[in-house]
Amino acid sequence: MTTKAELGHDVAMVLVSVIFVAFALRLHLFVDAFAAEDAELVNAIAGKLQREQCDLFTGKWIANPAGPAYTNASCEFIDAPRDCTTNGRPDTEYLYWRWKPYGCELPLFNANKFLNSMRNKSWVFIGDSILRNQLASLLCLLSKVEEVVRDETYKSSIWHFPSHNFTLAAIWAPFLLKASDKVDNITVHLDVLESRWTSRYDDYDYIVISGGHWFLKTTIFYENGTAIGCNYCPGMNLPELRSDFSYRKALQLAFRFILSSDHKPIVLFRTWTPDHFKFGRWYSGGVCNRTKPYKEGEFSEHDADRLMRQVEIEEFEKAVVVGTRNRTRIRLLDIYHLSLLRPDGHPGPYRRFHPDLSKRTQNDCLHWCLPGPVEAWNDIVMEMVLNEGDFRYFS
Numbered sequence: 001m002t003t004k005a006e007l008g009h010d011v012a013m014v015l016v017s018v019i020f021v022a023f024a025l026r027l028h029l030f031v032d033a034f035a036a037e038d039a040e041l042v043n044a045i046a047g048k049l050q051r052e053q054c055d056l057f058t059g060k061w062i063a064n065p066a067g068p069a070y071t072n073a074s075c076e077f078i079d080a081p082r083d084c085t086t087n088g089r090p091d092t093e094y095l096y097w098r099w100k101p102y103g104c105e106l107p108l109f110n111a112n113k114f115l116n117s118m119r120n121k122s123w124v125f126i127g128d129s130i131l132r133n134q135l136a137s138l139l140c141l142l143s144k145v146e147e148v149v150r151d152e153t154y155k156s157s158i159w160h161f162p163s164h165n166f167t168l169a170a171i172w173a174p175f176l177l178k179a180s181d182k183v184d185n186i187t188v189h190l191d192v193l194e195s196r197w198t199s200r201y202d203d204y205d206y207i208v209i210s211g212g213h214w215f216l217k218t219t220i221f222y223e224n225g226t227a228i229g230c231n232y233c234p235g236m237n238l239p240e241l242r243s244d245f246s247y248r249k250a251l252q253l254a255f256r257f258i259l260s261s262d263h264k265p266i267v268l269f270r271t272w273t274p275d276h277f278k279f280g281r282w283y284s285g286g287v288c289n290r291t292k293p294y295k296e297g298e299f300s301e302h303d304a305d306r307l308m309r310q311v312e313i314e315e316f317e318k319a320v321v322v323g324t325r326n327r328t329r330i331r332l333l334d335i336y337h338l339s340l341l342r343p344d345g346h347p348g349p350y351r352r353f354h355p356d357l358s359k360r361t362q363n364d365c366l367h368w369c370l371p372g373p374v375e376a377w378n379d380i381v382m383e384m385v386l387n388e389g390d391f392r393y394f395s
Helices: 005-053 109-118 129-142 243-260 302-328 334-342 374-386
Strands: 059-063 095-102 120-126 149-150 156-161 166-172 178-181 186-193 206-209 217-223 227-230 266-268 329-333
Touching: 095 374, 109 129, 109 374, 120 129, 129 166, 129 374, 156 227, 178 243, 186 243, 186 302, 217 243, 243 329, 266 374, 302 334, 329 374
Parallel strands: 120 166, 120 206, 186 217, 206 266, 266 329
Antiparallel strands: 059 095, 149 156, 156 166, 178 186, 217 227
């Protein structure tokens, strides 16, 4: 016969067993949850390490059957000389490529994600018509999400996205330096920055800035108000100063201003864009009629492009050294190589509406068709700014 004490002991043992089973089950669930969280953490760290090891600017162009994110019909921001489809370009294969870095995946531009991340922010693009080429691409991508309010004047333009309180602006400064507005025989002051951008530098959270092919034009250089030399100016009785000399001067002065400013926006320095003229130049019959990207080994750089890139990389690397000391956030948007591989992406003769190809027609082998390769520049921009601190070429 079971005594009360024995019965109490048995009940106690059952209770202990129940408690132990419950504790074990809870511990198992906790371990599973911890393992899930741990897996997420491991995946996040792995993704970050991959990004840190990935050079976004070294890769190849691969087929993109989906095609561009917008068309000439869906975007109002494409300037007529870049609207290759409307102007009658017959081939379309140039529209069906995307940039693939060797070490990682580069997501295509996500307009919703970008605008949500840039709420209450402002951007400015400072430079020449190639930079405006990129800005137009960005506007085309973003205007799919929200209608843009435009405020434009001749030398600067502003676009506002009201529901995100996001602003894009452009400032015309092809030399970054104070310069005349002539097309040729331009006067450039090597010791004075263009005030159109320096006076508004503090207004922006993100700045995309670059030099460009204006440095190759016929130019007279001034310092302290006195002409000291020129580029391509026979008969002017001035010392010949090469374009790389003026480009270096401009970058040194611009970087010095950026580094010394108390305002610390994120600055993306966009590199030199190569052209693809063959058999001549702008005004001497140069053409670009290729319909596919280059593969490695199929191309050679122009000497001027190689030289100007060398200058800007040298000056950028010097600026980064200083930037690491004073928390200047300056980064390299290196589109040189990926653009070099796209001779098919230019308007060529289709810078004009349905050109008569039976006659000699001026080609544009410098600017880019929209849509076209420039979208990859903005894919990279988005990846850089939304993964701040994760990539190479940051200071």
